[in-house]
Amino acid sequence: MEVQIVTIGQFRNMNNLVYGYHLNADSNDLMGVLNGTNYNMGYSGGILGPAAYFNGSNARIYLGVNPPNTLLANSTFSICAVVRPATGFGTYPILSRGYVQTTYRYGVDWAITTSQMELHRWQGTSTDYNLITAYTFSAEHVYLIGLTYNKSNGATVFYIYPLYPGEASKIASGSLGTGNAAFTATYDQHWNLGARLRNISAVYGKGYMNECLMFNDVRSPAWFKMYYAWLKGMLD
16 A cells, blocks of 8 residues: 655644654754764664665764764653664664763663663762663564653653554653753764763664654653554554
């Protein structure tokens, strides 16, 4: 069945969108603020039309050094993305700048694995502020995933909506710290979609992604539900 490609302009409530990536042919920012740079990326038969394909070994979309810090390291934000993990995926970093080592803790890292979704937000060298929720992500299944983080009180909420029949949705919440995320390492490789590169042992995601959106507010449960219903309708 031929499906219409998702168009961000068809959503009604897009106030406070800071960065938006449709990821159907390139990684240009729909807001015209922060275009991504592709490394070993492909755009092919993906989710709702073509999507960015991360090959699991060296593909990533580079978002730069400091521009996203104001949003993702220092303020309230919401992120959502439509993903389809590929066969053989293990850890799939969605958006990352940083990862913990034995001695140092720093950065922001949002990822899914075959058994969970996790957000780490380090604010110094000793404490891992995180939210981790168990969930079975299946290869070749499509998911709307999202999170909100409230800087004023640390409240964090995960949203997982499968677009594959027979799988359960999940909403999970927790409390993270309220300080600014810390960045201190000589091997820092900055913000990337689809890859965790501040870890000495790099981790590359394997799968598809499109319609990645980043807001400078806390998206409501009703907004995520609306987004999910609209996407699901595209696949029915």
